[in-house]
Amino acid sequence: MKEVGGHTRPFAVLGHPVAHSLSPCMHNASFAALDFDGVYLALDVAPDDLESVIPALGAAGFGGLNITVPLKERAFAALTRLGESARTLGSVNTVVFTERGPEGHNTDGDGFIEALREAFGRDVDGTSVFVLGAGGAGRVAALYAAGQGASALVLSDLDNGRLRRLEHEIRERFPGLELHCTDHSGEAAERARDSELLVQATPVGMKPEDSSPLPDRAFRGGQRAFDLIYMYPETAFLRAAREAGAETANGLGMLLHQGARAFTLWTGLEPDTGAMRGALKRAVYGEGGA
Structure with a gap:
């Protein structure tokens, strides 16, 4: 991963709790493999705070968000701009910040x-x-x-x-x-x-x-x-x-590919899925994967 500096673009997964999330390991692995100046964090957000937190993170310069349980339905209700995937499932697991405001998608x-x-x-x-x-x-x-x-x-x-x-x-x-x-x-x-x-x-x-x-x-x-x-x-x-x-x-492939789709929605780039898969296997199965 690049050294975090003033030009580093932050991304995050929001959940409650969220410390168990594997999203940081796979997205940071892809950032490093692509030499992309980004960092991916896990932020614990209480459900009642979500509606105000999402636009605040957009205003703070975040490049995109993932949403995990128990916040997916809350995000769906909080956002006025929704992609077809989010409308189909009635929940949001990915937020893209656009010029017209945050937009919800679901890559599951x-x-x-x-x-x-x-x-x-x-x-x-x-x-x-x-x-x-x-x-x-x-x-x-x-x-x-x-x-x-x-x-x-x-x-x-x-x-x-x-x-x-x-x-x-x-x-x-x-x-x-x-x-x-x-x-x-x-x-x-x-x-x-x-x-x-x-x-x-x-x-x-x-x-x-x-x-x-x-x-x-x-x-x-x-x-x-x-x-x-x-x-x-x-x-x-x-x-x-x-x-x-x-x-x-x-289910490791589903975890990987929903994350890869979110990565592309945020950045317009194809992620390094090999790096993401390796990071997930090490995190879940131990050194060397399985």
């Missing part, structure tokens, strides 16, 4: 699709997709699968209220899509086995001792299994899928 969906292309050589077009988890991450995966041409979509969550809210949203937006929903674990396993792409979007697997949220019979050869968790190279979900003959990938 693009990161999801690009990670699938990188890992499996194809995205969701013409594919039957099973999404386990109807919360924030599952909602992103489901909405982008529906919007990017999935042939059929299955949603599964043990929280029936959350599941039905997402079902209603998708049926309104994509009335022609073949959509099935289940809050029953037995039915979920059968629906998963019939699907070509399985997306694991629950917190199960964040602890190394967690077992797979789906039983072995949910997996088969010819499937693609994508776990949004990235703390470990292989979760129990991915191990079960691999042992059944499926192709597998964890």
Whole structure:
């Protein structure tokens, strides 16, 4: 990284808490690789302060912001200028400062699709997709699968209220899509086995001792299994899928590509994704990566 000086452009991720964020390590790695005079920080911002903090950082010369939990919906409500991606998801994870003021975007969906292309050589077009988890991450995966041409979509969550809210949203937006929903674990396993792409979007697997949220019979050869968790190279979900003959990938690629898209929105430059990926692997898996 260049020595920070009077011409260094600051960028930041805002969250509450935010010390755990990996965004600084990957963006600073790209700045260094490109010899870009920028520095990326993590700033803890209380939700009630967000509306005033965003324009203040723009006025202070910040080049752009990321927004993480629990502030994404707050940022969406606070900003009057919103890109299509933010309007699609109803939340903001990237802020670009323009001459007309701060503008909100959401790069999570693009990161999801690009990670699938990188890992499996194809995205969701013409594919039957099973999404386990109807919360924030599952909602992103489901909405982008529906919007990017999935042939059929299955949603599964043990929280029936959350599941039905997402079902209603998708049926309104994509009335022609073949959509099935289940809050029953037995039915979920059968629906998963019939699907070509399985997306694991629950917190199960964040602890190394967690077992797979789906039983072995949910997996088969010819499937693609994508776990949004990235703390470990292989979760129990991915191990079960691999042992059944499926192709597998964890969520590090999605983290990388949503960040790369934000980098380009701020700077107009292509980031050094190799440097970003290396920094993430060292941060998550230790020296040398995995």
